[in-house]
Amino acid sequence: MSFTPVQKINAYEIIVDQVEQAISDGTYGAGDRLPSERQLMADFGVSRATVREAMRVLQATGVIESRPGDPRGPVVTAFSPRVLEKSMAKLAQLDSVSRVELLQFRLLLEGHASLLAATERTDDELAEIARRGEDIADLADQPDVRFGERVNRFHQAIRRASHNQMLEICGNVVGGVMAEMIDRRLTSETDRSSRVRTSAHDARALVAAIRDGRAQEAAAISTGNIYRYYADDLSSEETRRLATMMESYGAQM
Missing domain, CATH: 1.10.10.10 (Winged helix-like DNA-binding domain superfamily/Winged helix DNA-binding domain)
Known part of the structure; x- marks a missing residue:
């Protein structure tokens, strides 16, 4: 004993x-x-x-x-979303939280945020999403300049347009952590400009789906884009653990 x-x-x-x-x-x-x-x-x-x-x-x-x-x-005090945000930020930065867990959570957040944004967004919010998407394209010739931050701001605009506080709060925390992962992933690319151009193309496709109100397609595009960015760097076990979520959104792997 x-x-x-x-x-x-x-x-x-x-x-x-x-x-x-x-x-x-x-x-x-x-x-x-x-x-x-x-x-x-x-x-x-x-x-x-x-x-x-x-x-x-x-x-x-x-x-x-x-x-x-x-x-x-x-x-x-009354409950404040800031309290949740601070607690989640600490959790997301723990060494015990693996990359695949962060990716699973991000797929969940961004998939649902894109789905809701396609039906809930205002015209002003759509314009902001589109502008943030073009900010990604602007970095094609200088991919080392805050690429992760640009991607995070694009998704922040989508989460805001979802009109769901919980998705926005949780996504903002995870997005901040993921921005660093995005930049680290980009450093391993042999053709960084090509990777950025692919992300810009994916962002435009997502903007179009949100603009047209194609909610399910927006969710599939969003999760598919995130997955493909990391796909070449995933282990077989990480791929297995992400596959179910990808299938649930109808996203292409």
């Missing part, structure tokens, strides 16, 4: 967990005040330093707002 090592838990972490649970179960809601620092010290049986450390963590993660010296106690 083997035992699992005991993990040391600091007192402030227990306070953080209990406060978050109290908010989760509705004991405290947005705008409510937690007990004062002195009361929290008494309730938890801990020192002032421990309470302050717990409050610092809760404030850093956007759970509460606290002003130094305010005797009334910290205020529970």
